[in-house]
Amino acid sequence: MSKKSFRQAINEALRQEMRRDPRVILMGEDVAGGRGGTSGVKDAWGGVLGVTKGLLTEFGEDRVLDTPISEASYIGAAAGAAATGLRPVAELMFVDFIGSCLDQVLNQAAKFRYMFGGKARTPMVIRAMYGAGFNAAAQHSQSLYPLFTHIPGLKVVIPSSPYEAKGLLIEAIRDDDPVIFLENKVMYDEEEDVPDESYTIPFGEANLTREGEDVTIVAIGRMVGMANEAADRLEKQGITCTVIDPRTTSPFDEDTILECVEETGRLVVVDESSPRCNMACDISALVAERAFGALKAPIVRVVPPHTPVPFSTPLEKLYMPSAEKIEAAVKNVMKQHAREVA
Amino acid sequence: MSKKSFRQAINEALRQEMRRDPRVILMGEDVAGGRGGTSGVKDAWGGVLGVTKGLLTEFGEDRVLDTPISEASYIGAAAGAAATGLRPVAELMFVDFIGSCLDQVLNQAAKFRYMFGGKARTPMVIRAMYGAGFNAAAQHSQSLYPLFTHIPGLKVVIPSSPYEAKGLLIEAIRDDDPVIFLENKVMYDEEEDVPDESYTIPFGEANLTREGEDVTIVAIGRMVGMANEAADRLEKQGITCTVIDPRTTSPFDEDTILECVEETGRLVVVDESSPRCNMACDISALVAERAFGALKAPIVRVVPPHTPVPFSTPLEKLYMPSAEKIEAAVKNVMKQHAREVA
Amino acid sequence: MQIARETLLQSYRAMRTIRAFEERLHVEFATGEIPGFVHLYCGEEASAVGVCAHLTDNDTIASTHRGHGHCIAKGVDVGGMMAEIYGRQTGVCRGKGGSMHIADLSKGMLGANGIVGGGPPLICGAALSHKTLKDNGVAIAFYGDGASNEGFTLESLNLASVWKLPAVFVVEDNGYGEATGASYACAGTQKDRAAGFGMPYMECDGTDFFSVYESAREAIDYARSGKGPVMLHVHLSRWYGHFEGDAMTYRVAGEVAEQKEHHDCLKHFRERVTSAGLLEATALDDIDAAVADEVESSVIAAKAAPWPEDSALMADVYVKY
């Protein structure tokens, strides 16, 4: 056990799985970096933000494959390789680039098994960065997990910390279905204690990062940290919250959420993705259908507005959910209850 | 006014707008059909299901453009043309093919105006077929409107009848923003009275196809017909329903839905798209947040399962929402109320 | 060129099976009993068979929406295919895929594909598996002239060259993508495209089994030996509409009749092997009869087969969920 950054945790997960299973290969734009360069250095980048650094050195060019800028063909290649015996981990760099290769995910990888009557396995992982807060503007800041969650046949993983990232990525690589693994680009330098040895965290089992009595907060990915921060502050004001990190949006641990809402009777959902048809909607709908009787107050969503992500710092701040906004939402939900009871 | 099929209504809308405005052009795979063929017939198809038949004859090759099978480049071309003075209507054939050109929609057309600080207009329409029930299997039966609804900068239109189709398509063509116009492929031969003259139906104004007292049903596209059928049957059993056709999922007429739920206190949402992060979730979340106080029963969703669309007829039937399933859902919602009251 | 008798017999049988299977589908479709979209491969049989004659189950192919021919040539069970097209539980995909999604990974058949250009990226992956697992396999992408304009395909040509994959890109050029002529939709030439992505180009007459067989042998040997990908451009003609229901008004009257008369790969094969004394006419007749029986039984069995059970709806979305 030692302090590791989110970046290191992911690198370690990849390294340990590549050591364990020779069928695990890596591909993507500059996952090594330097092929065809004049210096001859072939591990020049290790990914655009250095996450896969050093893997080429250990595993060689046959298992760490730099690609041309051709997402459709290499993501499709990952699907084809997965269906024929390899276990590729393909890096899409920014999840926004799914626009270049959605077909390979939507109509190929996700549907093989079903269309082929159960006779295919497609054990592939697509890693990609998501999220705003990096001044990366409208085409490099999206949180497109609702798109993937919508698609039957995909699994969707969104780790909320370095510990989670390592265990969930190892699980993803060992999983026999196509997995979308999303990394919040703002979190790469966050650190926490992460075991040195390999471990897995099962999909579809939410994590309760804290338990309280008044309000259940469900938060996704980076929002989990903000929700905990808000819960800290609220506790000082006498409001205690349960904070749920679903870890995976597909499969989705409905039971844990329903049970917690049964106890608290109030729900706030925090989701960094665009507000229409997003996970906040999905979770609200689940609870409004299946834990309706327990609800003491409206279900409130803390989400960005229905706009692209703006570049300018103050606008981007305004755009993002935050601990403050979550705190306000929880208080609002508590007030509504007060009014009803009164 | 005369009986027109859904297909004819769309054809007429295109024709009338092309007559009215020379900047309106059509493009897509075989929207005319026959270019480069040995017979010299250049209007051989008029679209894969004949929707654009005859338009080449009237408007010529400069305004009805057959394309290679290159969705990314011609949908991107539509965006580029729209930003520089034309008003293209591009046909994507099956909406499932968005996997080939999502970027042009997600990162280009939808975001120009915002990214460019309000200095662009992108008046384009993408027409595409959606929906199951045609034995077209997993790659030709999807209802991907949640993806589009999720994306800020797009408008999303889903007509529920020939009358609606004509008025909404004319509105779409005159609109200055990018519009996704989805046509249910099973409905092309459905007929109703449609005015011969040109008319528009504004976006963001839901249509109440009937009013009742017990349950509000919100249904999308082809589901509106099924919801009305269910409401007919329910009426005979003493349960009256309000049926809402939102017409456009973005912009979205929240007020009408909220008002109706305030009156009926019960909501059933019918959505043919995959169940996670779909419009049924979106609408449930809206109501659970903003009309919570009025709710007398859980919000129930009538949606397909989280699976690709199966090919085989009995499985596809099982997959689809239907009037029977809606009827059962409404009764279920009514029962829940009964229990609570008891 | 020496071709083993067994290969000739098998190849003829495969071509005849495709022909009989599809002509029967054409008839059955007209009765309204077959649901969904059906795209017939009739007239193009020599391409699938001439290529697949060089492959074993260890090699991989990816097909298109017009996939029956590739499936049969790669050894997918004909009865299972017919049942699949009828949507029955006994179908190769248990009725869940239909005509456009027939696949059998145990035969190295990575699926028909409803997406134009869907196959080439997958084939880069299959070829990568063969290369990485060092199993001596090659991977073949069949795709049409129309698909040759899809970005997926074009990127894949480049990727296959960059990764030096054991892959063959077989452009089945029947001159049309739906109702649009390749002379309109394909600028430049396939040959220059191959050069543009750094791979050798070969072409052959897709209505002549022997022409395809020879070129394919060379192309596949090249790829299998580790030299990198090859493009094989096959010129051919489809005999039916784009899909069942297409009146083909974009083609000049008599075009197909002329093809049937003078460019029928089955006729041509028969003439060639009998006149060269390679096979006896009776051997071919026997095959014709056996195939007719097989197709007949496949239809009878398909119609009699059970529909999928309701539980199939939810099954096999995931390995585990």
Add this chain to the structure above:
Amino acid sequence: MQIARETLLQSYRAMRTIRAFEERLHVEFATGEIPGFVHLYCGEEASAVGVCAHLTDNDTIASTHRGHGHCIAKGVDVGGMMAEIYGRQTGVCRGKGGSMHIADLSKGMLGANGIVGGGPPLICGAALSHKTLKDNGVAIAFYGDGASNEGFTLESLNLASVWKLPAVFVVEDNGYGEATGASYACAGTQKDRAAGFGMPYMECDGTDFFSVYESAREAIDYARSGKGPVMLHVHLSRWYGHFEGDAMTYRVAGEVAEQKEHHDCLKHFRERVTSAGLLEATALDDIDAAVADEVESSVIAAKAAPWPEDSALMADVYVKY
């Protein structure tokens, strides 16, 4: 070749402005005040300017993530660009786009683009507008060697030929896409790709304004005259990392220094015009001084400019919603 004095002066000024603008950005970025990703065009100035010298506001260009040079060459306001990069309300995009999304449709500048290969499809559309509206305009897609492997780009080459569009595809080949060399990532040749999609190919030295200017003239004249699209392959080199922060370990030491020493388009231009007596050194010096002032003021103004107001967050998603 005769180039008007005014054109020479304007071109030099544009190149010098790009250089000064970007070298200043390099310095400012290091202070941490500029947020987000910044990709510098330094070293490639002659390409943008040599091409845009033949264009008016009536013509359209689409650019890339490395867009500052194209913007300046097409006449976008330098102060507005600097303010945009700082995220200020006075930016050309009101602070909402940033470096990767600078656009000015009134100048025929259809935007930098954060998506590799984003521009070529858009340019097919802009060219279609020019053709349909018969305004005599041409449309130019700038894109990199890396982008030449993106399916979007490749499809666009074909579409432009099929539709016979007045478009020029300018491949700015600096030998790298991020850290990956074109010698690895681009199989085949750009020349064969042009042939593969049925268009003429031209190439030029992108560190020499006159080489670009001449080739671009020919290419643009061809496209403008209605003969269809052209590919113009420009060979050049970037002087800074892929983005600010890239240590460029993939390039041999001294590679950039050598470029700066022997292939600086500004030095080359100055030598050429002064030795040929086309312009006096003092005229160029004056431009250098004026540009330095302009860039300095743009930074001061940007830093002093207000942030966007909160209401801007919700504004301009739609024309009407």
